[in-house]
Amino acid sequence: MVKVSGKGQVVIPAAIRKELDLAAGDQLNVTLIDGQVMMEKLPAAAVWREVVAQVPVEQVVLDEAGHYDVHHAPRFDRWVHGER
Structure with a gap:
């Protein structure tokens, strides 16, 4: 109390x-x-910096169905699937 x-x-x-x-x-x-x-x-600013640092920096092109080419965006694909 x-x-x-x-x-x-x-x-x-x-x-x-x-x-x-x-x-x-x-x-x-x-x-x-x-x-x-x-x-x-x-979250503290330091935590946000860690999160942002994990976001891949690649150009990801989506087709009409919303799919992307794994070979052109491998870092993005690993990030989407929770792999490091």
Whole structure:
């Protein structure tokens, strides 16, 4: 259980901060769902850099059916199939 301060602040219990690996400066998305306040940790910039670095940089041409030539876009194909 937590209290709301006069400024609307709450302290997230240490056990939850540890479980979510929360640190000072981390950002949380706060939403209201069916009368419940939900908080979700947002990825840090370093995490986004890792994700973006994995996106293949190739020109991928799709035909009318939405298919691509694996031989012309091998990195994209590996990325689509979760291979590294």
